[in-house]
Amino acid sequence: MSLFLVDWLSEIESFLTKLLFTLLFTMLLEFLYYLIHERRILERRKRALKVLRMFYSKGRVTQKCVILPEATAINRGILVFEKTLGSHDATSSEVKWLSLSGLESSGEILLRDLCREPPIIIKRGGSHPTLIVAMPAARITRGAFRDIIVSCFNTEDIYVDKWLEAVYSEGFTRFNLRIGVGEVAIKLEWYHYAVEDAELFTMQRSQVRVKAEMCSAVEGRSPLRFCTSLLEVGKPGVIEYEFKYPTTRRIFIGHISGAGFEGVEDIVKEFPRVFAAKGVTIKLRVKRSSKTVAEESSLLT
Numbered sequence: 001m002s003l004f005l006v007d008w009l010s011e012i013e014s015f016l017t018k019l020l021f022t023l024l025f026t027m028l029l030e031f032l033y034y035l036i037h038e039r040r041i042l043e044r045r046k047r048a049l050k051v052l053r054m055f056y057s058k059g060r061v062t063q064k065c066v067i068l069p070e071a072t073a074i075n076r077g078i079l080v081f082e083k084t085l086g087s088h089d090a091t092s093s094e095v096k097w098l099s100l101s102g103l104e105s106s107g108e109i110l111l112r113d114l115c116r117e118p119p120i121i122i123k124r125g126g127s128h129p130t131l132i133v134a135m136p137a138a139r140i141t142r143g144a145f146r147d148i149i150v151s152c153f154n155t156e157d158i159y160v161d162k163w164l165e166a167v168y169s170e171g172f173t174r175f176n177l178r179i180g181v182g183e184v185a186i187k188l189e190w191y192h193y194a195v196e197d198a199e200l201f202t203m204q205r206s207q208v209r210v211k212a213e214m215c216s217a218v219e220g221r222s223p224l225r226f227c228t229s230l231l232e233v234g235k236p237g238v239i240e241y242e243f244k245y246p247t248t249r250r251i252f253i254g255h256i257s258g259a260g261f262e263g264v265e266d267i268v269k270e271f272p273r274v275f276a277a278k279g280v281t282i283k284l285r286v287k288r289s290s291k292t293v294a295e296e297s298s299l300l301t
Contacts, residue, residue, distance in 0.1 A: 048255035108268035
């Protein structure tokens with residue numbers, strides 16, 4: 001064996017040894033980071049549970065309000081609960097906060113105000129299914145009970161009846177979203193006019209699609225930014241769907257760390273894939289190939 005070949009093999013062996021060492025060292029660092037991260041989460045959760053127990057013992061919930069243990073600064077906004085199913089059935093959940101107002105000082109939180117808006121529920125599929133639930137909430141920002149959040153999940157007394165209509169050169173389409181007590185109904189009507197040339201009519205119709213969407217009204221970087229399809233068709237006609245949902249009102253008292261909101265996932269199991277009655281925009285689009293030829297939208301308030 002030549003001296004050149006021996007040196008070459010030696011260099012390869014040295015390179016592989018260094019690569020293996022680097023990989024093992026990287027895996028060790030990632031494992032240590034994971035342990036430290038998990039430990040911090042557990043410690044934070046323990047502290048949060050301790051604060052919650054103190055709040056439960058000193059505060060009080062009545063039919064009309066949540067009486068706080070002490071008068072303090074409160075910020076009103078939206079609580080966003082998000083849970084993702086990862087690989088090997090591993091799950092992760094977190095609570096995010098969207099502030100909608102300045103600070104106010106109060107010793108109670110009126111349920112009439114807190115439960116005025118219904119929740120937003122989004123269930124996304126894919127390789128990592130995700131659940132997003134947004135609820136109106138009030139967050140304590142100062143004192144011994146800082147970061148305690150009181151939120152309301154209320155689907156009682158909801159009424160929505162919204163129509164959209166979009167017109168294009170060969171026809172028009174209408175979409176209706178109706179939400180009543182315990183029921184969601186959607187209806188799409190699509191009329192495409194015939195032309196004298198049957199082959200041209202078939203080609204025109206095959207290139208056109210109609211889509212009804214529900215999108216968030218929140219702009220910028222936000223956990224509530226979404227746009228999801230309610231219905232999409234490629235053939236003219238009338239399509240109707242109905243869904244049932246539970247009518248309920250429930251008060252959640254938890255911590256920004258996520259402690260106290262474990263019951264959110266259970267309460268939304270029977271809801272449809274998309275549920276929202278206020279604070280979102282519904283859109284009706286007519287598309288030819290990839291180009292939008294007609295569009296109408298309306299904000300649900």
